[in-house]
Amino acid sequence: MSFLSRADHSLSSPSRLHPRTLSALTPFFVLVYTVFHSLYCTVLMMSNRARSIFRLSLRRFLKVHE
Structure with a gap:
């Protein structure tokens, strides 16, 4: 029974990245995607x-440039 409670706890644990870190990285990923998409379409x-x-x-x- 203790194994199940531990497993349930691990499933509900939050991700390791801090929310502020995720919000700081989001503009970077949007920029990378936008540049890639525009080059691909071109x-x-x-x-x-x-x-x-x-x-x-x-x-x-x-x-x-190697």
């Missing part, structure tokens, strides 16, 4: 030629 709307040029320039940029 690449989807490009023609095949523009997409290949974009990929090539991105590879060169990443290679230079």
